[in-house]
Amino acid sequence: MTEINTVGVIGAGTMGIGGAHAFAAGGLPVVLVDVSEDALDRARDEIATNARMYGLIDPELAGKTDVLDRIIFATDAKLLADADFVVENVTENWAVKRDVYAEIDRICPPHTVFGVNTSAIPITTVASATARPDRVIGVHLMNPVPLKKVVEVIRGFHTSPATIETTQALLRRIGKASVVVADSPGFVTNRVAMLSVNEAIMLVEERVGAAAEIDVLFRQCLGHQMGPLETADLIGLDTVLHSLEVLLDNFNDPRFRPAQLLRRLVAAGRLGRKSGQGFYEYEGKGQ
Amino acid sequence: MDHLTTVRAFVGKHVQGIELGDDQDIFATAGVSSLFAVQLVVWVEKTFGISVAPADLDIDNFRTVREVARFVAERGLMA
Numbered sequence: 002m003t004e005i006n007t008v009g010v011i012g013a014g015t016m017g018i019g020g021a022h023a024f025a026a027g028g029l030p031v032v033l034v035d036v037s038e039d040a041l042d043r044a045r046d047e048i049a050t051n052a053r054m055y056g057l058i059d060p061e062l063a064g065k066t067d068v069l070d071r072i073i074f075a076t077d078a079k080l081l082a083d084a085d086f087v088v089e090n091v092t093e094n095w096a097v098k099r100d101v102y103a104e105i106d107r108i109c110p111p112h113t114v115f116g117v118n119t120s121a122i123p124i125t126t127v128a129s130a131t132a133r134p135d136r137v138i139g140v141h142l143m144n145p146v147p148l149k150k151v152v153e154v155i156r157g158f159h160t161s162p163a164t165i166e167t168t169q170a171l172l173r174r175i176g177k178a179s180v181v182v183a184d185s186p187g188f189v190t191n192r193v194a195m196l197s198v199n200e201a202i203m204l205v206e207e208r209v210g211a212a213a214e215i216d217v218l219f220r221q222c223l224g225h226q227m228g229p230l231e232t233a234d235l236i237g238l239d240t241v242l243h244s245l246e247v248l249l250d251n252f253n254d255p256r257f258r259p260a261q262l263l264r265r266l267v268a269a270g271r272l273g274r275k276s277g278q279g280f281y282e283y284e285g286k287g288q
Numbered sequence: 289m290d291h292l293t294t295v296r297a298f299v300g301k302h303v304q305g306i307e308l309g310d311d312q313d314i315f316a317t318a319g320v321s322s323l324f325a326v327q328l329v330v331w332v333e334k335t336f337g338i339s340v341a342p343a344d345l346d347i348d349n350f351r352t353v354r355e356v357a358r359f360v361a362e363r364g365l366m367a
Contacts, residue, residue: 282301284330284331
C-alpha cells in the first residue's frame with residue numbers, strides 16, 4: 002500500500018473543483034492543475050464559496066474554510082511530480098484523456114496511483130495509455146464531491162489489490178466509503194443513470210411532461226433525492242452528452258443514442274448549473 | 289417590493305410543483321434538493337448586499353420564506 006502525502010487533481014471543472022475541495026477538507030495537500038488560468042481562478046472562487054456554504058448542508062464541513070491554504074493552483078503539470086495519488090477529471094473525451102495520461106506517466110514517480118474520474122470510459126482502456134496499468138483505477142466521484150459519502154471505485158483489468166487498498170484508504174481519510182465494481186463502460190451508476198436521464202430528456206422533448214413535473218414525480222413518488230433533469234443540470238449537459246456518446250460507441254447499442262433536445266441544448270451553450278441555464282435557471286452563474 | 293415579497297418570488301420560482309406557505313419548511317417539502325440551500329444563501333448575499341457571517345451560516349436561518357425575510361431585515365444594509 003502506498004502512503005499518500007500529496008494528491009494531484011487534474012482538470013479544474015465541476016469535478017476537479019469538488020475533488021480538490023474534498024481532499025483539502027480531509028487535511029491533504031492538493032495540487033490542482035488545469036491548462037487554463039481562467040479556469041483556475043474560477044476554481045479558487047468557487048471552492049471559497051463552497052467551503053463557506055456546504056456547512057449549511059453537512060455540519061461536518063462547517064467552519065472548514067481553510068481549505069484554500071492546502072491547495073496549490075497550477076498550470077504546470079510538472080508540479081504533479083510530488084503527487085502520490087492523482088485524480089484526473091479532464092473532459093470526457095478519450096483523445097484528450099489519452100494525451101494527459103501519456104504526459105503524467107512521464108512526470109509522476111513510478112509509485113503514483115492514477116485515479117480515473119470518468120463518466121463512462123473503461124478504466125482498462127485508460128490504463129493501456131500508461132506504463133503502470135496495475136496502478137490505474139477508476140475513482141468515480143459524485144458531484145458535489147465534498148457532500149457525497151460514497152465513491153464508485155472501478156477495478157480495471159490490471160488494477161492490483163494494493164492499488165485498490167491504497168485508494169480505499171485514501172477515500173476513508175476524507176470520510177468516504179467506496180464500492181468496488183468491475184470495469185465496464187459507464188460502470189454501474191452511469192450505465193443506468195445516463196439512460197434514465199436521456200429518456201427523461203426525451204419525455205420533455207415529446208411534451209409528455211415539463212422538466213419540473215418529471216423531477217417532482219421522481220422525488221416525491223420514487224423517493225429519489227433529485228429528479229433526472231436537475232441531475233442532468235448538476236452533472237452538466239455536455240458531460241451527459243459525452244457520456245452517452247462513449248456508451249453508444251462502446252456498446253454499439255442504439256439505446257444509448259442521445260436525445261436530439263440534449264444535442265440542441267449543448268450546441269446552444271445551455272450546459273446546466275455551470276452555465277446558469279439548462280432545464281432550469283440558476284442565479285449568479287454564467288451570463 | 290418588501291423583503292417578504294422578494295424572497296417569496298425567488299423561492300416560489302424554485303420550489304417545484306408545490307404551493308409553499310411563508311412559514312413552511314422549504315427543505316422539508318421535497319420540492320427542492322438540499323443544494324438549494326446554497327443557491328438561496330448565495331442569492332441572499334448578492335441580492336441584499338449581505339455577507340453572511342460564519343455564525344449565521346445555519347440552515348435554521350433560511351428554513352422558511354418568513355425566516356429568510358426576517359434575516360435580511362435584521363442583517364441587510366440595503367433595501
